[in-house]
Amino acid sequence: xxxxxxxxxxxxxLGFLIILPCATIDRRKLYLSVLTGAIxxxxxxxxxxxxxxxxxxxxxxxxYCSLFLIGKTSTYLRDTLSGVFSGLGYFxxxxxxxxxxxxxxxxxxxxxxxxxxxxxLFIGIGLTYPIVGRIIRALPIExxxxxxSVSLFLGAVxxxxxxxxxxxxxxxxxxxxxxxxxxxxxxxxIISPHEFIKTPLSGLFEFLRGDRLSMVFTVVILLFPPxxxxxxxxxxxxxxxNSKGAQKRLRLSFFRKDLIYxxxxxxxxxxxxxxxxxxxxxxxNPLYExxxxxxxxxxxxxxxxxxxxxxxxxxxxxxxxxGDKKITLLAVMRPDGNVGLALDECEICPPGxxxxxxxxxxxxxYCMTPIPLxxxxxPSGCNPIPIPFKIEEDFISIQVDALIRVFKAxxxxxxxxHI
Amino acid sequence: MKKPTLIxxxxxxxxxxFAGGDNKIxxxxxxxxxxxxxxxxxxxxxxxxxxxxFGIYRLPSISLxxxxxxxxxxxxxxxxxxxxxxxxAIEGRKSILYGKEIFFKKxxxxxxxxxxxxxxxxxxxxxxxxxxEIDGKNLYIDPVVPLRDGLSYYRxxxxxxxxxxxxxxxxxxxxxxxxxxxxRSEVRLPGGERLTINLLPEKEFKxxxxxxxxxxxxxxxxxxxxxxxxxxxxxxxxxxxxxRFFLNLLVVKDPAILFIxxxxxxxxxxxxxxxxxxxxxxx
Numbered sequence: 245x246x247x248x249x250x251x252x253x254x255x256x257x258l259g260f261l262i263i264l265p266c267a268t269i270d271r272r273k274l275y276l277s278v279l280t281g282a283i284x285x286x287x288x289x290x291x292x293x294x295x296x297x298x299x300x301x302x303x304x305x306x307x308y309c310s311l312f313l314i315g316k317t318s319t320y321l322r323d324t325l326s327g328v329f330s331g332l333g334y335f336x337x338x339x340x341x342x343x344x345x346x347x348x349x350x351x352x353x354x355x356x357x358x359x360x361x362x363x364x365l366f367i368g369i370g371l372t373y374p375i376v377g378r379i380i381r382a383l384p385i386e387x388x389x390x391x392x393s394v395s396l397f398l399g400a401v402x403x404x405x406x407x408x409x410x411x412x413x414x415x416x417x418x419x420x421x422x423x424x425x426x427x428x429x430x431x432x433x434i435i436s437p438h439e440f441i442k443t444p445l446s447g448l449f450e451f452l453r454g455d456r457l458s459m460v461f462t463v464v465i466l467l468f469p470p471x472x473x474x475x476x477x478x479x480x481x482x483x484x485x486n487s488k489g490a491q492k493r494l495r496l497s498f499f500r501k502d503l504i505y506x507x508x509x510x511x512x513x514x515x516x517x518x519x520x521x522x523x524x525x526x527x528x529n530p531l532y533e534x535x536x537x538x539x540x541x542x543x544x545x546x547x548x549x550x551x552x553x554x555x556x557x558x559x560x561x562x563x564x565x566x567g568d569k570k571i572t573l574l575a576v577m578r579p580d581g582n583v584g585l586a587l588d589e590c591e592i593c594p595p596g597x598x599x600x601x602x603x604x605x606x607x608x609x610y611c612m613t614p615i616p617l618x619x620x621x622x623p624s625g626c627n628p629i630p631i632p633f634k635i636e637e638d639f640i641s642i643q644v645d646a647l648i649r650v651f652k653a654x655x656x657x658x659x660x661x662h663i
Numbered sequence: 664m665k666k667p668t669l670i671x672x673x674x675x676x677x678x679x680x681f682a683g684g685d686n687k688i689x690x691x692x693x694x695x696x697x698x699x700x701x702x703x704x705x706x707x708x709x710x711x712x713x714x715x716x717f718g719i720y721r722l723p724s725i726s727l728x729x730x731x732x733x734x735x736x737x738x739x740x741x742x743x744x745x746x747x748x749x750x751x752a753i754e755g756r757k758s759i760l761y762g763k764e765i766f767f768k769k770x771x772x773x774x775x776x777x778x779x780x781x782x783x784x785x786x787x788x789x790x791x792x793x794x795x796e797i798d799g800k801n802l803y804i805d806p807v808v809p810l811r812d813g814l815s816y817y818r819x820x821x822x823x824x825x826x827x828x829x830x831x832x833x834x835x836x837x838x839x840x841x842x843x844x845x846x847r848s849e850v851r852l853p854g855g856e857r858l859t860i861n862l863l864p865e866k867e868f869k870x871x872x873x874x875x876x877x878x879x880x881x882x883x884x885x886x887x888x889x890x891x892x893x894x895x896x897x898x899x900x901x902x903x904x905x906x907r908f909f910l911n912l913l914v915v916k917d918p919a920i921l922f923i924x925x926x927x928x929x930x931x932x933x934x935x936x937x938x939x940x941x942x943x944x945x946x
Contacts, residue, residue: 417680420687421679421687424686424687425688428686428688428689428738429738429927432738432741433920433923433927434818434915435808435809436820438820438821440785440787440788440822441787441788441806441821442787442788442789442806443806444807444808
């Protein structure tokens with residue numbers, strides 16, 4: 245119960261970002277909009293669940309609506325958009341809370357979970373405006389937010405708080421579209437690639453329907469609005485009139501200050517969407533970090549790892565206990581069919597974090613350097629420190645003293661040196 | 664971009680998002696509303712060339728717009744009127760397609776005499792040429808570029824082995840899709856039985872983690888499993904085969920293909936000369 249209360253409270257507090265552009269509108273209207281949105285969201289989430297497609301479509305529309313509002317200076321439009329979008333924002337934030345509280349209520353068989361989440365919501369909203377309100381009033385909100393900025397800012401806030409996986413969904417949709425389009429275009433030109441007959445442009449075909457290109461398009465589409473809006477703001481010419489000297493300089497300084505205020509919203513949108521894209525990229529390309537398992541010691545001289553454990557080309561980690569120390573080894577089947585066996589540390593980075601496996605490479609978790617799989621077993625730079633081994637029938641055989649020698653040499657390194 | 668083009672583009676995107684079926688693009692191009700929006704979008708892109716004065720600096724924009732419009736309209740026509748047939752080409756045989764007699768004179772395939780499959784090594788053919796006589800004309804058809812003959816286009820799209828399968832007291836000739844080596848081909852026999860067949864490697868190697876198979880493609884040996892209608896295995900074992908190939912020949916009749924190619928060419932040309940726009944003198 246405490247958990248759901250804290251989640252509701254935290255979400256309501258995060259909602260201060262949604263209230264930020266609303267400092268210029270009437271407080272009562274703002275509270276009405278926010279509370280209506282939040283309560284409707286909670287109820288619809290609890291009884292109907294979350295409609296992800298509709299949520300993404302609306303968040304998408306709010307975000308890209310900013311492109312159509314460039315140049316619109318009406319304060320009435322700005323205030324209306326702030327009020328409506330803030331209500332929408334709270335609706336979506338609390339729709340997920342409503343769905344979560346229903347699942348929690350069913351799991352814990354406690355029907356009062358819903359009311360706990362409502363309590364968290366009210367306390368959060370109640371705390372937000374008084375605390376943040378004073379800070380907001382100190383900011384030149386009227387100069388920071390225009391109709392365009394409100395739409396862009398709130399769209400980015402919604403993406404950041406509640407629709408971070410929108411980038412994943414978008415990337416998946418773009419990839420499907422590109423796959424379908426490329427296949428149909430190549431088929432219409434009667435040059436579809438073949439499985440084993442070399443055909444023209446087969447490399448281009450694979451590139452165009454790959455996930456790299458779709459990720460590039462996702463990034464371009466998502467980052468286009470803040471960049472374009474910022475460019476449009478800076479395209480406005482500096483004021484020129486007949487004033488001279490100090491008066492002219494004063495007018496110019498006001499103009500430039502206003503530009504800086506206007507830039508806040510696109511820069512915030514750019515950064516928050518960038519974080520969302522990064523989260524999507526990590527989700528699409530997660531690092532596989534296996535839990536090390538104790539290595540089987542045959543005798544005090546050698547230890548063996550069955551080669552069959554590596555056939556799936558997934559990274560494996562093993563622990564050897566040397567006195568009070570743990571030596572972690574990694575083993576992986578390389579694409580060229582050979583085994584890569586090394587310590588789970590490199591010559592440069594501090595030991596402890598080890599390596600994870602990405603697509604076609606290992607990654608040093610400390611410095612995030614990708615290491616090609618075919619280079620595992622070769623000593624250099626950020627590569628894991630190789631360990632000598634032999635293949636005996638169906639086993640990888642490692643001499644204990646060789647392992648300890650390599651480990652001691654690694655520990656003696658002042659990181660940055662060489663064995 | 665003009666507003667109508669933008670609005671039509673947004674409608675197309677929404678149509679795509681909510682389209683059903685496996686192939687959303689074809690779904691849009693075959694639905695009446697989708698066709699109307701698609702055509703209007705193409706026309707609005709084309710009409711954009713009349714905005715502003717013509718000049719060399721507008722060449723990239725004109726080329727791109729004309730290319731996109733031409734491609735889109737030709738693609739739509741192609742989707743609706745294209746007729747595609749796939750024919751089995753066996754050396755020395757004849758076939759009649761679209762009223763034309765095709766005589767398959769010779770098949771030239773660079774299948775090696777032996778193939779050693781190791782790790783990620785892949786089976787790739789660079790040559791699969793069909794020499795055919797169509798209405799008295801001698802044509803060389805390959806898998807690289809489709810060959811045009813009037814409104815028909817020909818292209819080799821597959822290679823396999825022709826197997827003589829024992830059936831009762833006789834033999835049945837059947838195309839076997841057994842490439843790349845290791846692939847299983849399933850053949851339905853006249854009595855309803857099924858035959859699963861694949862190339863049998865001559866030797867298998869294993870050294871440590873590495874394993875490889877050597878296929879003799881000069882002296883073909885298959886491994887065949889005969890199954891009854893109910894899936895029960897009747898017989899299985901080795902089967903000797905001949906090094907006789909067949910090709911899958913794709914024949915496409917479509918008057919719009921030429922315009923598809925022209926549209927693509929104009930788009931690529933427009934992209935290449937696009938930097939020309941930045942050289943235009945500022946007003």
